[in-house]
Every structure is written in C-alpha cells, then in structure tokens.
Amino acid sequence: MVKEKDSVIKDHSGSRLLKDKIFLIGIIIFSVITISPILLIIGKLIVKGYRQISLDFLIETTPNTFEAMTSIANGERIPGGIANGITGTLLMVLLAAVIAIPIGLITGIYLYENQEKRLAGVIRNISDILQGVPSIVLGLIAYLWVVKHVTQGFSALAGSTALAIMMLPMIVRSTEETFKMIPNAIKEAALALGVPYYRVILQILIPTGFSGLLTGILLSISRVIGETAPLMLTALGSSVINWDVTKPTSSIPLLIWEFYNDPNMVDLIWSSSLLLMGIVLAFNLISKQIAARRR
C-alpha cells in the first residue's frame, strides 16, 4: 500500500524542507529589522547621553546658554539639569490624569452598559475620531479655551487640558473593553443577591477589572508623557521649577526642543531623551506586566 503510493506520488520532501528553511530565515531577518530601530535608538541614547546623567541632572534647573558655552570651552560637563522639566512633566501629566481618568471611566462604563444605544454609538465614534486628531490641533483648542479665557496666559493647566483630551479616548476604550471581558455571570451573581446596580459597578466591575483599567490608564499616560507640540502652544516652557498650574511650565520634551535650538546645549538633548525614553519604557513594561498577570 505504502510502496504503491510512493511510486505514484513524487517525493517533494526535499524541496519542501528547503522552502521551510527559506521562510524561517526570512522571518528571522524581518523580525530583526522590526526590533532593530528600538535597539539602535536606546543604544544611541545611552552612548550619547550617559555622560550628562547624574544627581545634578535630576535636581538642578537648566543652565543658561552662557554657562553651557563656558563649560564646553573648558571641556567640562554642562552644569545644571532638567529638574524644571521633570517637575513640569509630573505636574501636567498628573493634572491631566486627574481630569481624564474620571471622565474616561464614566464614559467607558456608559458605553459598556448601553452597547446598543444610538447615543453610545455616537460617543464611541466621536471618541475614536478624537484619538485621530493631531495633537497640535488639541494644543490649539486648549490655547483658545484655557490660555485665552481661563488662565489669561500660558499655563500648566492649559497643557494638562490638551493632554487630558488626548488621554480620554484611550481610557474610554480600555474601560469599555475591560468591562466587556468580565463574564456576565459575575454581574448576574451580584444582581441575584439583590445588590443595587450602582453598587455592582463600584464593588464588582471596577475591582474585577482593576488591572485592565490600570493598564489602560498607564498606557495613556505613557502616550502623552512625550507630547511636545500641544505643550508649545499651551504651557510654553519655563527655566525655573514651577508648581503653580496657572503659570508657564516646562516639561522634558519641551526642554529637548529648547536644547535642540541652542547649539551649546546639544549634549543635554541626549541625556534628556534618554530619561524620557526610560520613563516611557518603564510605563509600558509595567502596564504589560499588569496585563500579563491578569491572564
């Protein structure tokens, strides 16, 4: 029986194994191409930026261009750091999170509870469109709303508003998707105990989906932490540490832009970028870790 088959059907196994190998090699090559940019970027940042990283870099404010020029002429490390940017980023991202998280969560819960309703469909679409709005446009909107009418000048609040609008659609979507993944049986179990609906949301859905919600929030933060364009139009920048939300404020990406425009500060670009990259990477890894543990 086997012999008969062998004689009728040609043995292709040789060429098939070869094809298999070619595909495997192709896959490896393309995978390497895919991950190489991130490795090259991180490598470059470390090589060029590590020299400036020190305690001073984290706790001192930016030097002026003259100080930088002198130290370069003497072959020394540029003095000062980016503490004004670090604190500004912290302030604005925190404030944006405080604005965006409650609104995003509530909207997400609404969408989950009213899947089929027309209004929910409209909100879902608008939220998706919002995600596609260029960040500089959001900066312009925040400029018109907040800079011109609320704080009467460039301010951290205006920057936070722009960042919060960017965070919203991500939080809305991740909230809805997280809740959709919670088995209906759990919700019904609580309702069958005579638990009022708002308590089911607060005490069952949110705790059960907590890690999913947290992942969405962390990802949205890591998304906006590196935003520059909207902040140029709203927070402007500052050479001192500022905790007043109605005053102009700096941020790490804003400083990178400023350093880029100053030939004496070039070294600081790399170290600031390294720090920013590290923060974004950390947020991403933490949220991945949380998401993995959930499964």
Next chain:
Amino acid sequence: MLPEEDKNMNENILEIKDPVLTLEGLSVAYDTNVAVKNVSVGFKKNSVTAIMGPSGCGKSTLLRAINRMHELYENIETTGKIILNGQDIMDMSTIKVRRRMGMVFQRPNPFPTMSIYDNVIAGYKLNGIKLKKGQKDDIVERSLQDVTLWDEVKDSLFKKGTFLSGGQQQRLCIARALAFSPEIILLDEPTSALDPIATAKIEDLLVKLKESYTIILVTHNMAQAARISDYSLFMYLGELVEYDKTKKMFTNPKDIRTEEYLTGKFG
C-alpha cells in the same frame, strides 16, 4: 374540541395546596419570540421541584423570570403574576425580591476578587449592610456548614474563592445564596459543569436543604430529577406540559410528550 383540550391540559397539572410560590399566567418573550407561554403553577414549601425539558424549552427562562433577572435586559418582556407568600413580587423592588430568593447559576461564579469568607457574606457586604465581626463569623460558619464546605475550607477562609475546585466553588455559591436566609433557592442546572462526585455532593446537599428552604431546580438530567426532586415540571416549546409528583410522572406520565421525553425518544 378546544375546551376539552383545555380540560386535558389542566388535568396534567397538579394543584398544590398552600403553595409558597405561585406563577399565574407567566409568559416571557425575547423581542417577539415567546419563550415561556402562559405558565400557571404552584410550588410546595420545603420540597425540591425540578423543571425538566429539552434544550430551548424555556426552563431556564422560566426560572430567571421568578427572581426577575430578565429585567436587566431591555428586549425581554415578562407578563403574568408571581405570588410569593400571598404578595405579588411584581409590586416589590427587584432588590427585595432577589434578597428573598437566592439564585445559583449553571457555572460556579464566585466573585474573583473576594476571599471565601467575603464571598459567603457578599450579599451583606455588597448591599452595604453593616454586621459585627461575630455576626459575620456566625453567618459564614453556618452557611458553609449548611453546604458541607466548612471542614474543607475552615483553614483557608481568606484565600480567594476561585482557588477552590469546581464542585467546591459551586457549593460556595450555594452558601452565598443561603447567607441571606432566603425563602426560595433557584438553581439553574447547578451541576452541569461538575464531575459526578461533585454532582452527588450537591444533590445530597439539596435534599438536606429542603428541610429549611424551598428549592426549584432546573435540570436537563432526568436521572437527577428522579433522584432528588419531589415534584417535577415538564416543559416543551415554552409550554408547561405536565406537573406532578416526580414518582408519579416517571412511572405514569399522562402526556405523550412527557412519556416520549422520559423514555428518551427526544431530548
């Protein structure tokens, strides 16, 4: 012809004296599809009543109508009366209704974020009812004793409920339903996801529990209905076909459809 048929139908449906729960002309429709048609039946106190029938006959739909679970979904409409100890539950708030009727689902569904202890008193905790530590301990121990889970979990009360085996989880869910001391326990195929040993334990438990509760059990397993129920309801295509003492129905079914189902001609 028609009136006679009506009479026949009524003859196949046992009348219960002093029922604890009565359904009067209960119908449930999903959009326009009527899943339960005009069911009128009384349930005997402190007994196990099994609702049997082939898949899609409306038995789960009927059970979920009793504690008004359908009201969560906008496309489901329930009509008719449900009378619990003389009161129409349609006039009560769903919250009250559900506290008087515990429900156990097809698959064990302990709250994944809660410990075994918290799962048992979840009814109190989630409703914001404050209890003293001693009261809580008493309720947890009594409920877990009732479901014969106490000895197995008393040393791990503060571990997550989801670490238990499927059968243990289902008993935990029954304990959760018992913690509120409901009058009626509704069970929707509670053993369909369990192995035979876990199933046997739950069955023994239900027989024991009927001393203090009224139990209504949906099952697709005829043998289970025969083993543990006192009364049986047979449903087909949304209709209540026959209702009788289980022994009588299994030995001498009146309706041809019941007979064919019980003898395995369809199902």
